[in-house]
Amino acid sequence: MAENGTKKKSKRIFYFDALRALAITCVVLVHTVTLYKYLIYNAWVGPTMSWMVSQIIYNPVRVGVLLFLMLSGALSLGREWEIKPFLSKRIPRIVYPFAFWNIIFIIIFIILSLVGISHVVKAYDLGYLCNFVVGAFMGEVYGFNANWFFWMILGTYLIMPVFNRWLLHADLKEAEYFLVFWLITCIFSFTLNQAFPIKLSYFLSPIGLVVCGYYLRYTERKFLNNPYLALVVLIVVAALSTYIGYLRSSPTNISCFQRYSIFNTLIAISLFIIFKNFSKFNLKVKFNAFRKLLSSLAKYSYGIYLVHYPLIFISGYALPKATMPYGLLIIVSVLIGLFGSMGILAVLNRVPYVKGIIGAK
Template identity: 30%
Template structure:
């Protein structure tokens, strides 16, 4: 029997590990969608299936943050010092690594740089993102700024007020999806704040359903979200003649549904296979931020070595590349931690 306190920690560790693996699967499979968006062949469909199935990954990370932080009474000094050491320092280090890698690649392509060019290039990349996946960290930092105030509000709100907030958030997402408002700031702003509140609400709410019924509802939510994302992407892409990611957007109601389903399923079930698998899952969870920061660099060098989703048929190539990327992305922060002061930059 797993102690109750450990069970709570366990499902969050499991959920973090699932989201980490899902991010890698998403970034391995997504290039197929852009490479084959004109023919919509079997490669495109496999990319669409994998991508739709794991689209919940980033929302789930945010929901975990809401679960862990919104219930807490926060001492601002301690809170921000921990965020700086845990989030900001590794982010800055790995951003510089990505910048250096880009500069080296440009140099290899024959481009020369003066000192002021390097400085300008570095500042620009730090401001706008040194790699495509690092947008998440900028967004996360913004969420951390509002969590102390959001947490105080939510702890003093009634259940109906929280339900009203979530209903309003979902309606705004639906209006954005079908109203074609693009990245209008009003519709974009509340996107991830809603996921913070959703994670808190699900983790604290007793839905008064049996575990069996709750699991069925959660599975239905997940599968419905995946199918709507998958078919919606296909229909819009076919009609417009070019790849459309509107259903992939984290504001999409179908992504909200799949993220909610995965969250509830994992919360309800403390999956344990054996101690070796449990130890691996725990390690992935603990290294999740470092894995997230470094995995795109790992994918870059794997691709340079000819290993990607299509080095063999994608049905096998996607999971194999993702597994290899996962273990290398775990190894890097583990090795960095062994360097002097490495624990501060590994992630």
């Protein structure tokens, strides 16, 4: 379905690139704080500024994955395509880069452990190494924790043809019916951590976010295309989630809501609406260089996701963590994770036979 209501193949849309760039930036920021949060606890002398900033990052900023899922739905659902061509195009696009980068970093971590820089690999017998490799691919080994995303998005792609067939022949009001129950699961299952009396497992995220992205792209409801209202909701919900998270936290624990909580969901929805309707703010600002940066981040976003976590982890061995101010450490690490990864991908994207398997679009 195109923006005017007719279903056809869409051209590249800038606000999708901007959302994708924001999503990968959020992911890198959250993972960086996750890797170094122990430094806050070790130096605890009260609710420091570093602790408060980390509190904000752990909740409102934790929407990167949600935005990626919404973009998948906005780009793929409600269009004429067959299952085989869809899967034959999408599955290799995520599988090959996943396998490529995991093999690269598994080798790097083995070498770093052999020379004594890292201690991720603790033994070198065949049985241990096999378990290490399997654990790395499954995201169960330290340094490879972000790999869970691959298995989640793979499952999402496998179910998308079913939802696409439904939405292709459905009215948007039928999508609203689905989304109402999905929001109920966000409230009960992922925010209150209570089971809803009616079993609503078929409406659980992440597929709900995929359908939501499709719906928000095409809906013409005025309040869902009002960027001013969305901005208010964004600020209120972000502040509320930060405050509640603060009340639930302790000197040795930064409490965060589940990824698919109603707070994170509303923040992601608000961001989508704001970016989609950004022109309604009537801001006469030219930012061509910024647009190019956003487009580059969007182009390499999947590759950055696969590279940034182990890259930040490895770079941590060279950074003076004991003496470096926490804020500066986070900034440097984010820049390494975001632009270091993008630089590596940009170079490899010029190499024949390799550029198709690094995670660049």
